Amino acid sequence: MSLAAPLVVAGVRLAEGAAAIALEVAAHQTVVLLGDGRSGVGRLGGFALGLERPSSGRVQVLGTVIADLPEDARLAFRRRVGYLPAGDGLMHNLSLRDNIALPLRFGSPASAREIDGRVSVMLAAVRLVGVAALRPAQASEEERRRAALARTLAFDPSLLVLEQPFDGLTPRVAGELLELARGGETAEGARRALLITAPDLTPALHRRVERVYRLTRTGALAVEPT
Amino acid sequence: MFRPIGRLGDWTARRLSRLGALARFGFGALRAGVTLTAAGRAVALRVALNQIRFTALHAVGLVLLLAGILSFLVISQAVRELGRLGVTELIGTLIVVAIVRELGPLITALAVAGRSGTAIAAELATNRVMGEVRALEAMGIDPRQYLVVPRLAAAVVSVFTLLVVFDLGAIGAGFAAARLAGMSGERYFDVVLQSLAARDVWLTVAKALAFGLIVGLVPSYFGLSVRGSPTEIPVAASRATVSAIVGIFLCAALLTAVN
Numbered sequence: 001m002s003l004a005a006p007l008v009v010a011g012v013r014l015a016e017g018a019a020a021i022a023l024e025v026a027a028h029q030t031v032v033l034l035g036d037g038r039s040g041v042g043r044l045g046g047f048a049l050g051l052e053r054p055s056s057g058r059v060q061v062l063g064t065v066i067a068d069l070p071e072d073a074r075l076a077f078r079r080r081v082g083y084l085p086a087g088d089g090l091m092h093n094l095s096l097r098d099n100i101a102l103p104l105r106f107g108s109p110a111s112a113r114e115i116d117g118r119v120s121v122m123l124a125a126v127r128l129v130g131v132a133a134l135r136p137a138q139a140s141e142e143e144r145r146r147a148a149l150a151r152t153l154a155f156d157p158s159l160l161v162l163e164q165p166f167d168g169l170t171p172r173v174a175g176e177l178l179e180l181a182r183g184g185e186t187a188e189g190a191r192r193a194l195l196i197t198a199p200d201l202t203p204a205l206h207r208r209v210e211r212v213y214r215l216t217r218t219g220a221l222a223v224e225p226t
Numbered sequence: 227m228f229r230p231i232g233r234l235g236d237w238t239a240r241r242l243s244r245l246g247a248l249a250r251f252g253f254g255a256l257r258a259g260v261t262l263t264a265a266g267r268a269v270a271l272r273v274a275l276n277q278i279r280f281t282a283l284h285a286v287g288l289v290l291l292l293a294g295i296l297s298f299l300v301i302s303q304a305v306r307e308l309g310r311l312g313v314t315e316l317i318g319t320l321i322v323v324a325i326v327r328e329l330g331p332l333i334t335a336l337a338v339a340g341r342s343g344t345a346i347a348a349e350l351a352t353n354r355v356m357g358e359v360r361a362l363e364a365m366g367i368d369p370r371q372y373l374v375v376p377r378l379a380a381a382v383v384s385v386f387t388l389l390v391v392f393d394l395g396a397i398g399a400g401f402a403a404a405r406l407a408g409m410s411g412e413r414y415f416d417v418v419l420q421s422l423a424a425r426d427v428w429l430t431v432a433k434a435l436a437f438g439l440i441v442g443l444v445p446s447y448f449g450l451s452v453r454g455s456p457t458e459i460p461v462a463a464s465r466a467t468v469s470a471i472v473g474i475f476l477c478a479a480l481l482t483a484v485n
Binding site: 046049051072075076077078079083085086087088089090091092093102103105106107108109112151154 | 261263265266268269349352353356357358360361362363364365366367368371372
């Protein structure tokens with residue numbers, strides 16, 4: 001197991017009574033972990049970001065176990081990782097534009113003008129310019145997903161952890177958002193490393209990622225063809 | 227025989243435990259406020275101003291109405307009864323002690339707790355249930371800095387501002403009542419100003435600050451205490467309002483007792 005990999009899962013038990021799993025997300029790779037609600041795949045993102053602690057094992061992100069850091073350092077470190085929680089996690093009282101700007105306004109030393117410029121570029125990239133003033137409840141599911149992904153990319157992280165990012169989207173839109181998340185191609189592969197957790201993945205997306213695992217309820221990890 | 231004592235002990239332990247958790251939450255929020263970065267302060271200020279708009283500005287009419295009715299009723303009755311006894315100068319004491327110092331802060335804080343405390347608790351509970359608090363933490367934003375500190379500051383500023391509005395409204399309505407009862411305006415303001423001491427002003431300010439802290443902190447605590455089920459939101463809002471009201475009464479009694 002390579003310690004240089006952006007994300008390393010070692011001996012983590014995702015569900016009660018399940019076997020511990022080990023996997024890694026190498027740089028420039030997109031790894032998908034599939035499993036239903038009872039398999040516990042939805043907990044892996046929280047473990048990676050240090051929002052929860054696993055009962056066994058550890059998840060190392062960019063060489064660090066985030067949960068072991070002191071509180072202030074933990075918050076600062078999380079800005080280096082993009083995290084899209086299941087259900088988007090957008091602030092319901094902010095417009096889509098303000099939602100995308102929020103992490104930059106809070107955690108970046110850039111001026112308000114620079115942040116506005118960056119947010120405008122991101123809105124154009126996720127095709128939300130015309131609906132940027134809407135609040136999440138006024139936007140469609142697709143628009144909310146686009147906004148949530150743009151917010152995840154705010155600090156241009158090298159690693160993304162995405163939970164059920166394509167739920168309710170057409171294969172075309174899902175493919176488009178996957179490419180945006182990967183950040184374009186380099187000679188080694190995608191610009192960013194991605195870990196995606198979801199109950200399932202369409203065949204079209206299967207072909208566009210490097211590795212797909214399926215987690216059974218017993219914790220066994222099976223590799224699916226891509 | 228010992229069962230009732232045991233139950234009382236359990237009840238007391240639960241209450242003390244909750245009070246301890248609330249105190250920890252309060253200190254955590256204060257610490258989070260002190261460690262805000264310049265960028266974070268700008269965002270928090272924006273949230274606080276929005277909260278002040280809802281909590282203070284939108285409540286001015288309600289507070290003026292409450293102040294006007296209370297003062298008009300008390301002073302119109304008092305002018306008649308005290309005039310019969312020939313001690314109309316006691317109206318000043320009545321206005322200052324009963325309305326400005328005691329009832330003003332209490333009624334203002336209760337109005338804000340009922341109106342905005344419920345809204346704060348419901349909003350933060352919704353933030354928690356919808357996964358927004360978790361998303362904030364994942365983005366490297368301390369939820370206390372973004373959600374709690376601005377509301378705490380806004381509640382203190384709002385209660386203080388509305389208290390000034392309440393007192394001005396009460397003195398104005400008292401003036402109208404005194405005039406209707408045949409007292410001259412000059413005499414009314416004379417007796418009110420003579421009765422007003424620096425101690426009354428400081429005590430009123432202290433109450434505004436204490437009640438503002440309660441109105442900001444207690445609903446935030448209950449709102450963020452929900453685990454994740456939507457059915458917990460109305461329960462959190464109700465508990466927050468009741469606890470804030472009890473806290474305001476206890477604090478009012480304590481501040482009056484130590485003075």
